[in-house]
Amino acid sequence: MSSRRPILVLASVFVPFVFGLGWAGVATARPSYATSAGNSCSGCHTTPESGRLQIDGTDGVLDLGTQLDGNTRGALQLFQVVPGNTVTLSMQVLSWDGVFAVQFKRLEKSGQQSSLTNFLSWLEDNVPGNTWTLQEVSNPPYYTKDDGSDGGLPASSAGPFSFDLFIDPATPPDVYDLEFAIGGVNTNSDLIYQDQHFYLEVVPEPALGASALTMLASLGAVYASRRRLGPS
Ligand code: HEC
16 A cells, blocks of 8 residues: 555656657657558658659559459559469659658458458568557558558668568458559658559469369269160
């Protein structure tokens, strides 16, 4: 009981100190701001940029026309993955001016080709050293590639940046509409931003499916010919 007093004293000294640090932290905690802004950097980073973001190493392009959610995105870069595997999603930042952080988001969105009730089941699978910061409050999480202290990277560290995403075997095949974005501050102190959607297609195991079908077909043929040859 008597030990309460020193704790209270300590608390009264440290609480304002910690809050002070907290506010100082918020003032520089830019890549994490979007957790309170619907995961969108562009609400504050209102100066649009173009030609600064390139999606790399894809399996081609895909145009879904009108997606199930009503959006028409045109031809987007496409990554493909078989459930139970890891896919490397890769992008780079081209001639950025100032500092930036990369955002990777929309992992919570539904399938856009087969069913709005299909969802990704995923795990971050980045190798040690390839650090992405999980930004999460109460809304769906997003990741940022930042300086590790919630600040920006210099333009010279333009990537390529990759995110290894493990797709759980339970994920239903579909086309998922994901996004990389870059937000930052240029040398004129403008809050700049660019984003780029891309597709992740979760495809069923091809080899197994095809060979099983071939086997069934040939079994069927053998069965049919036996019936034809057999005594009637
Ligand atoms: C609520 C408004 C707001 C949102 C949302 C927001 N930012 Fe910012 N951001 C700012 C402001 C304001 C600054 C400038 C602060 C300063 O440098 O004084 C800033 C600065 C930055 C910086 C420069 C940090 C540094 O080290 O100087 C980066 C990088 C950045 N934002 C990235 C992002 C990214 C990426 C997102 C989305 C994931 C984002 N911001 C969302 C308001 C926001």
